Amino acid sequence: MSVVAFERKQDSGEWSEKELSTLVAAVGAASRTGREWETGMTEQGDAQFYLLGPRPEQACELCVSRIGGRYILEDGSGRLLFEHRNLELVALHAKAAVPSTSWLMVRAVTLWCAIRNTIHEKAEPLLVEGEELLVQFVPQLAAFA
Amino acid sequence: MKRGKHQDVFTERPPAKAAPDAKQLRKLAGDWLKLRRADAELSQADLAARLGLKYYTFISQVENGFSRVPTEIMGAWARELGLEPAAFARHLLMYYEPEMHRLLFGAESK
DSSP: OOOOOOOOOOOSBSOOHHHHHHHHHHTHHHHTTTOEEEEEEOTTOBEEEEEEOSTTTOOEEEEEEEETTEEEEEETTOOEEEEESOHHHHHHHHHHHSOOHHHHHHHHHHHHHHHHHHHHHHHHHHHHHHHHHHHHHHHHHHHHO | OOOOTTSSTTOOOOOOSSOOOHHHHHHHHHHHHHHHHHHTTOOHHHHHHHTTOSOSHHHHHHHTTSSOOOHHHHHHHHHHTTOOHHHHHHHHHHHHOHHHHHHHHGGGGO
């Protein structure tokens, strides 16, 4: 008689390597945008995975916890985003919930526009002043010529 | 040892060292919250249930220093720990927004 070895699902304790690699793979793209991740435990010994935002705040953006074989996806304010016994499914939802690079792009473009506007506001009076000086002096220079 | 409520629980200060970063301060806030919860003899699950949370994982997230106590449930969190909400909020502000805390309360809180 042959016995098929089924993989035993972990219900409590630290993340298994497989679980961790699934989560890291899901939020891998986020780590390229300056985000880091950390793991922790609840007081009852349930594993937690935290995706942290960029420095310096490094506030939690997403948290995946495992409670009794069930995976819980929450955001950094404790809003329940998804829960399921299948980690792959939860990881997919985590991936979709990560604030995307397009959001970062929007912030970068907004910042660039603000800088341009500031420069424009500062430079414009100087240019106008220069123009007025030119208007005053050109006839006199022309007279000398 | 159980402390008298509203007495000296707010006198604890972050250690006076050169400007700890936001993450360190959140961790200190989390440690303080954990102590206050222990004083109230509540588990993370008890507190979550009293705050109407489906899971207790968010309590752990905050106490481990990865998130802040959200403003909208700060009052309820304080009451469940048997603390006065305004003093609780003021104490947490010292960790979450130290500069704001200094501007608002300045030397009187030292």
